[in-house]
Structures are given as C-alpha cells and as structure tokens.
Amino acid sequence: MSNNFLNRLLFSGCLLVTSFSMSLNPGKVFGLDGLSGEALKVQITKYLANKGMESYPAININKKFPTCESPLAIFPMFQGWSTVEVVCTEYGNNWKVLIRTRAHTGNLKNNSPTVQKVGNLAIIATKSLTKGHLITEEDIQLVEVKKSIGTGTFRKKIDLIGRKLKNNVSVGFALRSRHLEPNWVILTGDKIEIVQTRNLFNVSVVGVALQNGQEGEKIKVRNMSSKKILVARVINEKKVSINANSLNN
Numbered sequence: 001m002s003n004n005f006l007n008r009l010l011f012s013g014c015l016l017v018t019s020f021s022m023s024l025n026p027g028k029v030f031g032l033d034g035l036s037g038e039a040l041k042v043q044i045t046k047y048l049a050n051k052g053m054e055s056y057p058a059i060n061i062n063k064k065f066p067t068c069e070s071p072l073a074i075f076p077m078f079q080g081w082s083t084v085e086v087v088c089t090e091y092g093n094n095w096k097v098l099i100r101t102r103a104h105t106g107n108l109k110n111n112s113p114t115v116q117k118v119g120n121l122a123i124i125a126t127k128s129l130t131k132g133h134l135i136t137e138e139d140i141q142l143v144e145v146k147k148s149i150g151t152g153t154f155r156k157k158i159d160l161i162g163r164k165l166k167n168n169v170s171v172g173f174a175l176r177s178r179h180l181e182p183n184w185v186i187l188t189g190d191k192i193e194i195v196q197t198r199n200l201f202n203v204s205v206v207g208v209a210l211q212n213g214q215e216g217e218k219i220k221v222r223n224m225s226s227k228k229i230l231v232a233r234v235i236n237e238k239k240v241s242i243n244a245n246s247l248n249n
Contacts, residue, residue, distance in 0.1 A: 037063035055103035075128035075170040122153040122174040129169045152176040185237045186213040
C-alpha cells in the first residue's frame, strides 16, 4: 500500500471525525486550543435570529477564542445589537470580546430600553454585568430615563452597591429589584413596630411580620393588639408603615 494512499485515507478519516463532532454539537465547536471563530459566529447568529434579527457577525472563522465551559452571555452595546459583547460566564475565566454583527435593528423597540432625557431618574448599568456579580459604584450611573420605564427601578446608588445580581444585566439597562438576589431586612416571624402618620403625629403598635420583606417592599403583618392582618411598607429591619386609618380598622 503506497504512502500516498495511506495519507489520503488518514486525511479522509480526519474529515469524517470532524464532521461527526460538529453535527453532535452545532454552534459549539471547541478545539484543543479554544473556541473557533466559526462556532462563535453561529452562536451569535442564532441568538439574534431568536430575537427576530438577521445578522452577519464580522468574525474570522479561522480565529481561535479562549475556551469557555459555561454558556456564553451576549449583550447589546451602545443601545443596540449592531455590536454585541460576548462574555464567558465561567467562574475564573470570564473573558469578553466585542463583535460587530451588522444586525438589522428594526425589532429592537421592545428589546432595548433606550435612555431618553425626559425627567425621570433611574440607575443604569454602565457596562454588561453577569449573574453573581457584586455591584460596585463603577458599574452604575444615575441618568434621566423615559417615563414608561416601569416600576422596580432605583434612584440611589447606595441601595445597589454591594448587592449580588440574580440575572445578567446589559449595558444601558435600568437595574430593577428583580435583577437582584433578595436582601431581606425583615423575616417572617420578626417582631416589628407598625407605624402610622396621622395629623403630623406618629402612632405605632407592636406587630409581627407574616412575610419576608426587603426595604421599600410591601408585606403582610399582624397587629398584635387587634390581631388584624395589614399590608405595610418596610422601612427598616424593625419598622413598617401603613396607610392612614388602617391601624385600628
């Protein structure tokens, strides 16, 4: 058997193995030396297609990127998807790269909350933040936003610094309470002071929390005097407030 024939046979076998491995895991082609540009291009294209956008990521398919054992997170940049930031979420290996996608942006209206200066204030992310990240002052900024931004946003940096993220947050997006791991200041069963302001005077009774609560959140509490269940807003770890005329009802 000639050397040429053996070489052709070995080369054909390599092609067969490569094709088989790609068919098993399309879009995630990991070589021994990293993630291929072709695989990354496929992942970005599929991700944007699921958002209703056609894209053409500008990636050299022969380029190798570092390996990533965890799912890649993809964020919009500059308030749109024409450029994305790809982040490896693997602990201790959180590399990131910017990719120009040339995506059609006609469907971004409901996907990217563009910041507009119309008077309302909210804190937004100054860069893409990943799940599990502890928020620092450099990660956030107070800006004016559109009126329809919704509820659950923050106006004070101190309320966010040091908090742990429960979800990924894209650059330019307003941070909301649902993005954060719970920060309970009152726990079910805690004895609390139920306060009501009436004619500039504070009236208070002893109560007990029936739910966990974060600062500013509404929870159910029980008035220990009347045994009635009330809905109150958490002020701090020992105090909640209720609406006028609720204390004795």
